Amino acid sequence: MQALRDTTYRRLCDLMYESVGLSFGDAKRSLVSSRLAPRIQRLGLGGFEDYLALIESPEDGGEFQWAVDLLTTNETYFFREPAHFDLLEAELARTRPPKLRVWSAACSFGDEAYSIAMLADELNQVGRIGRDWSVLGTDISDRVLRSAAQGIFPQERLREVSPERLKRHCLRGEGESEGLVQVQPRLRKHLRFGQVNLSRPLPDELGPFDVVFLRNVLIYFDAATKREVVDRVLTCLRPGGLFFIGTAEGRVPCETPLESLGPGAFRRR
Ligand SMILES: C[S@@+](CC[C@H](N)C(=O)[O-])C[C@H]1O[C@@H](n2cnc3c(N)ncnc32)[C@H](O)[C@@H]1O
Incomplete structure (x- = not known):
């Protein structure tokens, strides 16, 4: 060629x-x-x-x-950058929201969205958050979204998930499905997936969210686009809500005032 x-x-x-x-x-x-x-x-x-x-x-x-x-790369796995999930857990246990709306923007195959769902389900079971919780996963790629909606994953991507968690939330594949796991329908009913291009105006019906994950996607954008994308996404986060970006993505300049809570973790003022 x-x-x-x-x-x-x-x-x-x-x-x-x-x-x-x-x-x-x-x-x-x-x-x-x-x-x-x-x-x-x-x-x-x-x-x-x-x-x-x-x-x-x-x-x-x-x-x-x-x-x-x-x-682009669709690289993702369950409980990637675990400090973010620890912070989310502590915050939800402290604030005990009766209702919770989370957005995993650029969710790839959905590992991040399902990790959040596992955490939310566990917090709901012990009465720390209400029953009305949901996670929206979006991406530009309909290929990854189709896969995310099925909730089927190679077991290797759940390497950070404890055996107890795995048992509680997942069904192990057998025979031809050996090496795969499927997330329990009980959890899947709290998740939705849809296509959203972050570099374009967002759909009007999106948000408001209490928590937004925008991790490991900003690396593809130049400085001006990064700033635009972050500010656009933050319009969907309620004041006081939590915002996560990949820890390798550094401090992202934006117009929206943010309080830093740790590497890649912020609260919208
Ligand atoms: C490396 S994955 C991140 C997955 C997950 N957030 C994580 O941290 O594990 C990056 C994803 O960003 C998506 N992406 C790239 N450009 C995008 C855009 N303009 N709008 C929405 N998603 C985009 C890609 O399709 C890919 O699935």
Whole structure:
């Protein structure tokens, strides 16, 4: 296959930036090329130009979405960055909300949303939070959302989940499903999943939430987009609500006043 030309790369970057806010500088060119090349070959296309024409077209057969999936990582696992879940647990046990609405924005396969649900269910069982709790998981990728809605996971992604928790909330697969676990329907009925592009105006009906997780997605955006996304997401968080970003994402500048509670953890003032 021909190498990725300058002009094609620039057009591809512009398309990704304008549509979904993803920012790839010159440094990411070989990464972009190596992630897309196998897909182009599999589709039997002539090269990057043809692929760009396909994903720019309204009749792309879902290929633009594929390209976004290939250029981002969906890496996630249960109770990733456990300090955030400890803080959430302590806060909920202290404030004892009768009603709780949580948003896992950029939830990928849903591991984060289900981790929150496990915690909420346990707190409800011991009377620390009310029965009216729910978690909304959203992502740009409908592929990961379809998987999240099923609540089926490779057991390896639940490596941080204690055996007691696993037993309480999950069913183990047998036979052909060996190595997979499914989250109990009792928990699943508190979760919903839907597609939301964080780099565009948010749907009016979203929020308000008591807690928002926006973790490990800001890395894809440039400084201006990061700020816009954070402020946009925070419009859906009620004052006093908790806000989490990935601990590796540093302090994110935004207009919305935030009180820092620890690495990647904030309270909206
Ligand atoms: C690394 S995963 C983060 C999963 C989870 N939050 C965690 O920390 O484990 C990043 C996710 O961001 C999603 N994403 C990328 N750009 C997005 C956008 N503009 N709007 C919504 N989601 C986006 C990707 O599809 C991917 O599933």
